[in-house]
Amino acid sequence: MAASTLTEVARLAGVSPATASRVLNGSARTPGPDIADRVRKAAESLGYIPNAQAQGLAKSSSGLIGLIVHDIADPYFSAIARGVQAAARDQHKMVLLATTAGTPDDERAAVAAFAARRADSIVIAGSRSIRQQDREGNAVLAAELDRYCRNGGRVGVVGHPVVGASAPEGYHVVAVPNEDLAAELARELAAFHNGDFVVIGGPQGLLTSDDRVRGFQRGLESAGLPPAEVLRSGFDRSGGYEAGLALAKRIKVGQSAASGASRLCIFAVNDVMAIGAAAALRSEGLRIPRDAAIAGFDDIETLRDFRPALSTVRLPLEEIGRLAVPVTATGGQAPDGGTVVPVTGQVTLRRSTEAVAEAAA
Amino acid sequence: MAASTLTEVARLAGVSPATASRVLNGSARTPGPDIADRVRKAAESLGYIPNAQAQGLAKSSSGLIGLIVHDIADPYFSAIARGVQAAARDQHKMVLLATTAGTPDDERAAVAAFAARRADSIVIAGSRSIRQQDREGNAVLAAELDRYCRNGGRVGVVGHPVVGASAPEGYHVVAVPNEDLAAELARELAAFHNGDFVVIGGPQGLLTSDDRVRGFQRGLESAGLPPAEVLRSGFDRSGGYEAGLALAKRIKVGQSAASGASRLCIFAVNDVMAIGAAAALRSEGLRIPRDAAIAGFDDIETLRDFRPALSTVRLPLEEIGRLAVPVTATGGQAPDGGTVVPVTGQVTLRRSTEAVAEAAA
DNA sequence: CTGTTAGCGCCTTCAG
DNA sequence: CTGAAGGCGCTAACAG
Numbered sequence: 001m002a003a004s005t006l007t008e009v010a011r012l013a014g015v016s017p018a019t020a021s022r023v024l025n026g027s028a029r030t031p032g033p034d035i036a037d038r039v040r041k042a043a044e045s046l047g048y049i050p051n052a053q054a055q056g057l058a059k060s061s062s063g064l065i066g067l068i069v070h071d072i073a074d075p076y077f078s079a080i081a082r083g084v085q086a087a088a089r090d091q092h093k094m095v096l097l098a099t100t101a102g103t104p105d106d107e108r109a110a111v112a113a114f115a116a117r118r119a120d121s122i123v124i125a126g127s128r129s130i131r132q133q134d135r136e137g138n139a140v141l142a143a144e145l146d147r148y149c150r151n152g153g154r155v156g157v158v159g160h161p162v163v164g165a166s167a168p169e170g171y172h173v174v175a176v177p178n179e180d181l182a183a184e185l186a187r188e189l190a191a192f193h194n195g196d197f198v199v200i201g202g203p204q205g206l207l208t209s210d211d212r213v214r215g216f217q218r219g220l221e222s223a224g225l226p227p228a229e230v231l232r233s234g235f236d237r238s239g240g241y242e243a244g245l246a247l248a249k250r251i252k253v254g255q256s257a258a259s260g261a262s263r264l265c266i267f268a269v270n271d272v273m274a275i276g277a278a279a280a281l282r283s284e285g286l287r288i289p290r291d292a293a294i295a296g297f298d299d300i301e302t303l304r305d306f307r308p309a310l311s312t313v314r315l316p317l318e319e320i321g322r323l324a325v326p327v328t329a330t331g332g333q334a335p336d337g338g339t340v341v342p343v344t345g346q347v348t349l350r351r352s353t354e355a356v357a358e359a360a361a
Numbered sequence: 362m363a364a365s366t367l368t369e370v371a372r373l374a375g376v377s378p379a380t381a382s383r384v385l386n387g388s389a390r391t392p393g394p395d396i397a398d399r400v401r402k403a404a405e406s407l408g409y410i411p412n413a414q415a416q417g418l419a420k421s422s423s424g425l426i427g428l429i430v431h432d433i434a435d436p437y438f439s440a441i442a443r444g445v446q447a448a449a450r451d452q453h454k455m456v457l458l459a460t461t462a463g464t465p466d467d468e469r470a471a472v473a474a475f476a477a478r479r480a481d482s483i484v485i486a487g488s489r490s491i492r493q494q495d496r497e498g499n500a501v502l503a504a505e506l507d508r509y510c511r512n513g514g515r516v517g518v519v520g521h522p523v524v525g526a527s528a529p530e531g532y533h534v535v536a537v538p539n540e541d542l543a544a545e546l547a548r549e550l551a552a553f554h555n556g557d558f559v560v561i562g563g564p565q566g567l568l569t570s571d572d573r574v575r576g577f578q579r580g581l582e583s584a585g586l587p588p589a590e591v592l593r594s595g596f597d598r599s600g601g602y603e604a605g606l607a608l609a610k611r612i613k614v615g616q617s618a619a620s621g622a623s624r625l626c627i628f629a630v631n632d633v634m635a636i637g638a639a640a641a642l643r644s645e646g647l648r649i650p651r652d653a654a655i656a657g658f659d660d661i662e663t664l665r666d667f668r669p670a671l672s673t674v675r676l677p678l679e680e681i682g683r684l685a686v687p688v689t690a691t692g693g694q695a696p697d698g699g700t701v702v703p704v705t706g707q708v709t710l711r712r713s714t715e716a717v718a719e720a721a722a
Numbered sequence: 723c724t725g726t727t728a729g730c731g732c733c734t735t736c737a738g
Numbered sequence: 739c740t741g742a743a744g745g746c747g748c749t750a751a752c753a754g
Contacts, residue, residue: 002421003476003512005731016741021733032739047508052477053423054731056414057746060363067458073443073679075436075663082434085460094474097428097456099446113455115364116413147408151364237666272663279666302436302633302663305598305640318434366747377725382749393723415747418730726753731746738741 004046013042025050056118063093065325066114066122070102074236075300076270076317080125080158083321091328093120102126104137111144114153121154121326127235128160131205138163146170154326160207172326172339178208178297179215181313181345185267185295186219188347189311192355193293195262197228200243200277201269202235209235212269212297228267240273244280251292252284264292265353271296271303271312278310278352293353309350316343365407374403386411417479424454426686427475427483431463435597436661437631437678441486441519444682452689454481463487465498472505475514482515482687488596489521492566499524507531515687521568533687533700539569539658540576542674542706546628546656547580549708550672553716554654556623558589561604561638562630563596570596573630573658589628601634605641612653613645625653626714632657632664632673639671639713654714660706670711677704 010020015035023036024043042048056062065088069077081097088095096119100106107124114122122145130138142164145155149170155162156172165171186197199216202209217227231246233239244266251264268274274296278288288294288308296303299314323341371381376396384397385404403409417423426449430438442458449456457480461467468485475483483506491499503525506516510531516523517533526532547558560577563570578588592607594600605627612625629635635657639649649655649669657664660675684702 003508006733007731017732018734018742019740022740025733035740049473049477051418051479051731052474053414053417053479054746055733057412057418057748058731058733060746062414064457071443072433072446073436073439073662075434075439078434078436078439078442081439081458082432082460085433085458094478095458097442097446097458099443112410113413116410117455118412118414147364275666282668300663301434302661305636305667307643307668367749368747378748379726379750380724383724386749396724412747415730416749418732419747419749421730724754726751728749728751730749733746734744736741736743738739 003051004048006048006050009039009043009046009048012046013039015039024048025055060118061120062118064096064114064117064119065091065093066096066098066110066117066119068098068100068107068110068122068124068126070100070126072097072099074272075302076272076298077125079301079317080321080324083318083323084123084125084325085321086318087322087325091325100126102129104129104134104141108137108141108144111141111148115144115148115151119153120328121156122148123156123158123321123324124162125158125321125324127206127208128163129203129206130163131203134205142166154328156324156326158320158324169338172324173341174320174324175340175342176315176320177342177344178211179218181347182212182215182267182297183219183222185297185313185347186216187223188349189265189267189293189295189353190220190223190225193263193265193353195264197225197265197267198247199228199230199267199269200240200273201230201232202239202273204232206235209269216267233273235270235273237272237276240268240276241280243268243273244277245284247277247292248281248284248286251281251286255291263356266292266294268294268296271298271300271310274310274312275303275306288352289354290356295353299348308352308354311349311351311353314346314348316345319343364412365409367409367411370400370404370407370409373407374400376400385409386416421479422481423479425457425475425478425480426452426454427457427459427471427478427480429459429461429468429471429483429485429487431461431487433458433460435633436663437633437659438486440662440678441682441685444679444684445484445486445686446682447679448683448686452686461487463490465490465495465502469498469502469505472502472509476505476509476512480514481689482517483509484517484519484682484685485523486519486682486685488567488569489524490564490567491524492564495566503527515689517685517687519681519685530699533685534702535681535685536701536703537676537681538703538705539572540579542708543573543576543628543658544580544583546658546674546708547577548584549710550626550628550654550656550714551581551584551586554624554626554714556625558586558626558628559608560589560591560628560630561601561634562591562593563600563634565593567596570630577628594634596631596634598633598637601629601637602641604629604634605638606645608638608653609642609645609647612642612647616652624717627653627655629655629657632659632661632671635671635673636664636667649713650715651717656714660709669713669715672710672712672714675707675709677706680704
């Protein structure tokens with residue numbers, strides 16, 4: 001027993017399918033009140049549910065928003081996803097989810113799949129990469145996106161424009177001032193921290209990571225300090241953990257050697273990495289902020305109860321997700337192309353970078 | 362410039378649409394090697410992307426899996442979502458996301474929307490509720506789901522069967538032994554904890570919460586202990602926080618009064634609540650496990666670095682998500698109806714419930 | 723093995 | 739204000 005169709009409803013109501021369509025789905029004006037009522041009753045009694053596929057085919061639009069993330073279980077992405085979901089709801093659309101682990105080729109496939117489903121818009125949340133190994137992948141992805149745009153699709157990007165994209169009018173980007181915020185963080189830390197600085201960065205070429213590293217260095221410089229050493233690792237917790245392990249050894253050596261060894265200040269380019277690094281230090285018997293200061297970036301909600309409270313840069317993740325959804329021409333003007341929406345964050349210093357009594361050693 | 366269609370590809374290749382369809386999309390056997398090649402080239406050069414809506418309409422199936430969660434930013438749900446996503450990928454399907462805050466009426470709407478899109482299956486991850494205020498909502502939801510099943514849809518449910526559902530063959534449930542696991546947790550805690558027990562439960566009527574509370578009480582009983590007092594609060598962090606605040610006051614009073622006041626052991630019915638409660642205690646100057654022991658449930662990954670490490674019951678969340686996706690008849694047998702897949706968890710005792718040196722006070 | 727003919731369910735001109 | 743007709747892009751029975 002398949003779901004009932006519009007035609008069945010129309011027959012039951014004794015009207016034509018066209019009329020039924022007009023009353024049940026948004027048309028100019030609902031026909032004669034009495035007729036309309038009859039149709040609605042018929043629909044009700046049959047438990048009629050319009051076939052969105054058919055509607056989409058006929059109108060060539062789907063009410064779908066495609067969302068691409070690296071990993072939906074990563075709190076950074078799930079926070080953004082919440083925002084996207086909220087925006088989708090406001091637009092009376094649904095969210096189609098794709099996870100790609102950041103692989104350009106998977107992303108391309110996701111875009112193609114979204115295009116196949118005639119998604120009204122696509123939101124790409126993952127950080128862009130310009131690693132050598134991703135060169136070709138990026139090009140193909142850009143081509144796919146361009147085509148999607150040319151066919152009338154809208155794409156929203158969090159953070160950076162898509163590398164190599166060239167359909168100017170289709171892209172909408174939420175610009176996160178990663179570099180500036182990282183610089184500010186560095187300056188604020190430099191104001192009272194007087195030991196060395198170390199950065200735990202993600203893989204070189206990951207734009208978000210690169211921006212934050214660059215910004216941090218710039219901040220140090222503007223505070224009259226030399227650039228920090230940069231450790232490279234994975235952009236996730238385990239990356240932070242590994243780097244943390246390496247740093248822990250170094251710290252311990254330093255402590256046992258010169259008694260004047262200064263306390264290290266570690267900046268991990270995102271909170272999850274920072275937590276990993278902190279866990280590593282702890283596992284080596286070191287304590288924060290006593291033996292080292294540490295700061296992250298993002299201000300992940302789930303991590304706010306972490307102790308010592310993590311210094312970080314607060315990003316309005318949910319808002320970012322909401323803003324990343326392009327406004328498709330539903331009512332008024334045609335969607336303006338090439339939009340850039342700026343958001344801002346806030347340096348948030350907490351316990352993990354507090355100064356400690358000098359006489360620790 | 363709309364995307365190119367199969368007909369265009371066929372024309373360019375000099376064959377009929379049917380033939381083109383056969384080679385480009387999965388049919389019995391790809392026609393003549395030479396023809397096939399020609400078609401593929403044509404498709405390539407046009408950048409042809411099949412219109413999934415049209416395919417769906419023709420085949421009446423969509424390659425979509427609907428996922429319903431309370432909140433995608435909640436780590437419990439995002440972990441499950443990751444599993445669902447993985448299963449979807451294996452089935453070459455995409456995930457449609459809906460978030461409902463647990464409101465039966467929103468859930469009903471989501472089911473209807475999924476049905477409209479002809480989702481091949483629907484996964485409901487949120488806890489069921491039998492609160493009085495949800496009675497009617499549940500009934501309507503059940504009706505909607507039943508209808509969806511009758512029309513050939515498959516539904517997978519995490520935890521409990523849908524309240525009031527009655528299309529036996531369509532439902533597939535991943536059975537989480539919440540009650541048994543909570544009982545085991547209680548027994549293990551009772552083995553070495555000798556103070557009072559308190560439970561921070563979610564709203565009465567939330568099945569998952571109820572099960573865990575009941576199980577915990579049963580475990581205490583089997584250990585020869587009286588039942589624990591149960592505090593009711595929201596099923597989220599702030600619920601745990603509020604309850605924690607109340608408990609903190611109580612603990613402090615107890616400590617200042619009789620010197621023999623025993624240490625409380627708090628069981629919050631999920632990790633997020635436990636973290637909230639712990640934060641509350643801390644904000645009142647209390648320390649864990651010194652002033653109170655605390656345990657949660659779920660073993661949320663992001664929370665594993667929390668200190669003191671939280672005792673909890675490990676649930677294979679991602680696996681649960683993966684298992685919750687009904688296997689639709691893609692290759693072999695018709696999907697077996699009314700399946701119940703059991704999963705299991707594991708009591709995991711950590712620092713937050715450790716015994717402390719007696720002479721704390 | 724390929725081409726032709728019908729729809730899938732709906733929306734949207736166009737007549738009446 | 740309503741009904742009839744055509745088509746959205748594709749697949750699935752039939753013919754040839």
